[in-house]
Amino acid sequence: MVSVVAAIIRRQGRILITRRPDDVHLAGMWEFPGGKVEPNESLQAALVREIEEEVGVTIEALDETFTVEHHYPSRFVQLHFFNCRILSGEPKALQVADLRWVLPVELDQFHFPEADRELGWTLPLSRHAPA
Numbered sequence: 001m002v003s004v005v006a007a008i009i010r011r012q013g014r015i016l017i018t019r020r021p022d023d024v025h026l027a028g029m030w031e032f033p034g035g036k037v038e039p040n041e042s043l044q045a046a047l048v049r050e051i052e053e054e055v056g057v058t059i060e061a062l063d064e065t066f067t068v069e070h071h072y073p074s075r076f077v078q079l080h081f082f083n084c085r086i087l088s089g090e091p092k093a094l095q096v097a098d099l100r101w102v103l104p105v106e107l108d109q110f111h112f113p114e115a116d117r118e119l120g121w122t123l124p125l126s127r128h129a130p131a
C-alpha cells in the first residue's frame with residue numbers, strides 16, 4: 001500500500017487543483033496537490049514537503065478531512081486529504097503540468113483520478129480559509 005497526502009487549499013471561494021505531468025502514473029489528470037509519504041515521515045510533514053516541491057509555497061496542514069483507500073490496477077493507495085492554508089508564497093507550476101483555482105461547482109469539469117473523486121465535490125468553505 002502506498003500512503004499519499006493531498007491538500008485542500010482554498011482562496012476566495014476557490015480550490016487549488018493541479019494537473020499531473022505526462023511522465024507519471026495517471027498522467028494528465030487533475031488532482032488536489034500532494035504526493036507520496038516517505039518512510040518515517042508524518043502525513044503533515046509529507047504534505048508540507050510535497051506542496052513546496054510541486055507548487056513552491058509553504059503551507060500549514062490543518063485537520064485531516066477525509067481518507068480513502070483505493071485499488072488501481074497497478075497499485076493500492078491510501079489517500080489522506082487535509083485542509084491547508086498557505087503561509088507564504090504564490091502557487092506556480094514547478095513539478096506539475098498546470099494549476100488552477102476553481103470553484104467547487106467547477107470540479108466536475110476536470111478529469112480526476114478515481115480516488116480523488118471519492119472525496120466528492122461538496123467541499124464547503126472551511127473556517128481555515130482566508131477571505
